Amino acid sequence: MSSPLAIGAVSAVLRNLLDDGLIEAGNSIGVTVDVSAIAPDTIDLDDAEAPPRLNLFLYQVTPNQGWRNAALPSRSSVTGERLTNAPLALDLHYVLTAYGRTDFQAEILLGYAMHLLHERPVLDREAIRRALDPSPLDVTMLPPAVQALAASDLADQVEQIKITPAVMSSDEMSKLWSAIQSHYRPSATYQASVILIEGTRSGVSPLPVLSRGPRDPVTHREHGVFVNPDLLPAVPTLFEAEPQFSQTGARLGEPVTVTGARLAGSGHSVLLRHRLNEEPFELPPDSVSANGQSMIFTLPDNPAARQALAAGQLSVGLRLLVNGEPGPRETNSIPLILAPAADFAGADLQRTANVVTVELEASPQVRTQQKAVLIIGTTEAVAAPRSNASDPLVFSFDPALPDGEQPARLRVDGADSILIDRTGDRPIFASDQVLEVP
Structure with missing residues (x-):
């Protein structure tokens, strides 16, 4: 995959390709041709001594439809940790403009440029490497921005970059040049696809599954998938936290009834989280129903709790050891108002x-x-x-x-x-x- 330098690298490779190919065009019109990759409004049109110019301008970047949903989701919905480095897939849209001082110069330049891109519809990896690292030329002699593009890894991405002509109506072209605030010149539009920018931060890759459920110690057969004959969630889940007497909130020292499903087990610990606390406040429940559908806990009213807890919205979770499982499990979180x-x-x-x-x-x-x-x-x-x-x-x-x-x-x-x-x-x-x- 490419680095964030890939967008600039594509522009640099295309400019290098056009610069090398327009030597023949310069011979045809008898002058040297400048090839640039700058905004059209920065080009000085009043300089009578300026040579003919071919300019490549990146006017739009859009998500690539084929790759935009690849490797999703990239983060865990439970812990928020990074799972994968999902690629940022982009299509680059360019306008190629020819500038001339005399009759037919602009048309000749545009014709040569369009034919060159027609003959080279794919930027092969070797061409990319030559353009970004022009050995034996000393790279340190180049401008700092060009030197940085050598580290884009553009040539190593899995997808090759394809250059295709794009159709733009006269109305769209008029809007584009009006937005640029520059005078229109003979132009052609192209799309470069696809650029894959990927992060390099470490992710989490799960290990292969060795068994579906615990194995029988005698037969060593897998238990298989646990199936519950109801429509309740398959894992311990909290539904609602209700203060006593249907109050709008619970105060310290008051009981709270929590309804849920699959709450039976051992080692229960209620987890109270607040936006101002880094770690949850833990306390044991008063009781858990035998059917695992409800529990009751009392908010402590002591000096430690008055300092550790904070009024406002809390999130209530539950950590428990489900019967037959090797380690504790933590449920979802539900809201609870702690009233001052x-x-x-x-x-x-x-x-x-x-x-x-x-x-x-x-x-x-x-x-x-x-x-x-x-x-x-x-x-x-x-x-x-x-x-x-x-x-x-x-x-x-x-x-x-x-x-x-x-x-x-x-x-x-x-x-x-x-x-x-x-x-x-x-x-x-x-x-x-x-x-x-x-």
């Missing part, structure tokens, strides 16, 4: 002129990277910046709030503290979610 719990009873409220300041603690600790909002009644305020997660949250309400007792809730990263009490026959505002505004 504000210490409204111990909050410090101060009124200064028209400003009410509220200082309170929250559980779990609100990280400095998290956004905290306090809502009293229908008015909200954002917490002031803090240097440490252990510092109390400070909110300033301006204009001032009306005095008296009002319902309050703390919102951390979009997760609200539990304002509504659903333990009774009808929902009511929780009695402990209030603040007495002075």
Whole structure:
């Protein structure tokens, strides 16, 4: 496969091919012909001393339809690690333009160039190597960009590069030259296909399968594929995490019921992940149903958990050892809202002129990277910046709030503290979610 230098290498090889072949064209018109590979708008058309020119311009790069789905997927859907170096397959689209100062010069140049590309529809590997590494010429004498193209590995890619004429209507040609912002000259379009650019990072290649399932220790026969007579997933899978009383979130110290399939086994460990934690927080479940369709775990409420966990959206996973398997297996992840719990009873409220300041603690600790909002009644305020997660949250309400007792809730990263009490026959505002505004 080629390196990312391959696009420039193709242009360099084509320019070299045209430069060598147009010696005969120069003899026909009696002057030396310049061959370039630059944007048409950079060519000086007002220079009366400029020789005739043939210019190759790469105006478009498109994905190759035949190769674009090769070697996919290139990363594991579970771990995200690289499995293969999927090639970037590209087609290059060129416009070949002839410039002349006298009658018929441009037409002669374009005719020779088109005939040359017609006779050489494939860039063979030897021609590519000669163009990019013109031995015995010292490569260090060439410009740095040309020197770099020698490392493109273009000649070693599995597909040879084919040059085919492309059809472009007068409307498309007009749009192209309008976009280039240059005057039209006799031109022909070509497509170079296919360029395969591949990375060199190491991937993961699985080992061959030795047996389909465990072998019987006596007969040494394969167990075969496990078949379950139902429509449930074949591997341990989590479906939903539900806080108690159908609340919008779970607080520290509260149980969570998880439904799923194939959860029976041993060595269960609940994995709680948060965007601000590099490693998951692990805890054992309280119970797992005998049929493997549900489990219950309680969020710990201790100093370690208040520092390690963070309010907001968690992802819940489960690690377990399935009966009959040699090693533990990890399930999929499902969302769970960890609701913050504000210490409204111990909050410090101060009124200064028209400003009410509220200082309170929250559980779990609100990280400095998290956004905290306090809502009293229908008015909200954002917490002031803090240097440490252990510092109390400070909110300033301006204009001032009306005095008296009002319902309050703390919102951390979009997760609200539990304002509504659903333990009774009808929902009511929780009695402990209030603040007495002075």
